[in-house]
Structures are given as C-alpha cells and as structure tokens.
Amino acid sequence: MTNTLREPRVRSVLDRLFDSAGGDDDTFEALEWDAVRSAGAQERADLLAGIYMPISARGGDLLYALVRASRPKTVVEFGTSFGISTLYLAAAVADNGEGHVYGTEMSEAKVATARKNLDEAGLGGVATILPGDARRTLADLKGPIGLVLLDGWKELCLPVLRDLEPRLAAGAIVVADDIDQESMAGYLAYVRDPANGYVSVAFPVEDGMEISCRA
Numbered sequence: 001m002t003n004t005l006r007e008p009r010v011r012s013v014l015d016r017l018f019d020s021a022g023g024d025d026d027t028f029e030a031l032e033w034d035a036v037r038s039a040g041a042q043e044r045a046d047l048l049a050g051i052y053m054p055i056s057a058r059g060g061d062l063l064y065a066l067v068r069a070s071r072p073k074t075v076v077e078f079g080t081s082f083g084i085s086t087l088y089l090a091a092a093v094a095d096n097g098e099g100h101v102y103g104t105e106m107s108e109a110k111v112a113t114a115r116k117n118l119d120e121a122g123l124g125g126v127a128t129i130l131p132g133d134a135r136r137t138l139a140d141l142k143g144p145i146g147l148v149l150l151d152g153w154k155e156l157c158l159p160v161l162r163d164l165e166p167r168l169a170a171g172a173i174v175v176a177d178d179i180d181q182e183s184m185a186g187y188l189a190y191v192r193d194p195a196n197g198y199v200s201v202a203f204p205v206e207d208g209m210e211i212s213c214r215a
Contacts, residue, residue, distance in 0.1 A: 072146020
C-alpha cells in the first residue's frame with residue numbers, strides 16, 4: 001500500500017519545516033504583542049508572516065488517516081501557513097488516487113512559500129492555495145466538501161464553518177486545531193450542541209483537536 005508520507009522528498013520537506021518551526025518561540029519574543037492583538041485579521045497575518053504555527057506531527061498523522069479513511073473528493077483547509085498540514089492532507093489525497101485540497105492563507109509571503117513546499121514534495125498537483133480572506137476565497141468553491149481543517153484565526157473558525165455548512169457532504173468531517181485556546185470556546189459550544197447537526201469529540205494530540213462529523 002502506498003504511503004506518500006514515507007517518500008524521501010516528502011519527508012525531507014516536512015522535517016525541514018518542523019525544524020524551522022522550532023524557532024517560533026524566539027520570533028514570538030521579538031513581537032510587539034499589543035500591536036498584534038489589536039490588529040485586524042489581514043494585518044495580523046502580515047505581522048506574523050515569519051511564524052510557522054504548525055500542527056504537531058501526530059496531528060498531521062491524524063489528518064492523513066482521516067483523509068485516507070473518508071476519501072473526500074474536496075478537502076478545505078482554513079489557515080495554510082507554510083503548508084505543513086497541507087502536505088499531510090495532499091499526501092493522503094494523492095494516495096487515495098482522487099480528490100483535491102484547497103488551502104487558504106492571508107499572508108502573500110506564506111502563500112508563495114507553501115506553494116513552493118508542495119511543489120518540492122511533488123504534491124503541487126493535488127493542492128491549490130487560495131490567497132486572501134477565506135470567507136471570500138472559498139465563497140465560490142463548489143461542494144460537496146468532504147473534509148475541513150480549521151486552523152486559521154480562532155475567532156474566524158466558526159464563521160468559516162457556517163459559511164461552508166451548506167456545501168458540506170453528509171458525513172463530512174470537520175477538524176479544528178488548538179482547541180485548548182480560550183478563543184475556541186464559542187466554536188466548541190457550537191459543534192458540541194447536537195442541535196447544530198454534529199457528533200463531536202476532542203482528540204488528545206498536542207494543543208487538542210476537535211473532530212466533528214456532520215450527521
């Protein structure tokens with residue numbers, strides 16, 4: 001059975017990106033956090049253009065497994081950054097032999113770098129990175145959407161999900177990262193309320209992931 005994650009060119013890109021992401025703490029310390037906190041979404045993306053903010057390696061393995069198991073034709077990622085999570089999603093789509101990943105990213109610098117990383121890994125053909133605000137760039141994306149990863153600005157995860165809901169396939173999987181953050185409280189309350197149409201469970205990977213099924 002094919003596992004693209006084990007291919008040397010994919011593994012080398014992931015290892016390089018995770019190594020580089022290890023410097024996030026030093027970059028965080030140099031930031032003017034009052035300016036970051038008061039900034040709008042686009043300005044914040046530009047201020048943090050050098051920050052990786054990646055998913056964990058185990059979180060990436062989980063994403064790969066979910067895509068392999070559910071075989072979605074369309075995968076949506078909110079918050080691509082440098083493309084670490086995109087690589088896991090794209091590797092799974094490639095191994096399934098069908099489907100496409102649509103990533104979104106506000107930082108133009110990160111968009112360019114994520115595209116280069118995907119091409120270097122040989123996965124550029126199964127992933128498209130859309131630049132700009134996901135609430136606009138995903139507006140014309142046709143469904144049904146089989147899997148969604150929400151890993152952008154936390155206050156926007158619920159609005160983005162609500163925008164996508166009419167296009168979600170029955171049984172679609174929605175994964176939200178960093179659920180330990182206080183700003184995810186509203187999102188978690190929504191997907192954990194059965195009245196909103198999800199069956200949802202927290203998964204214990206680094207920073208926490210919420211896995212919700214559109215029932």
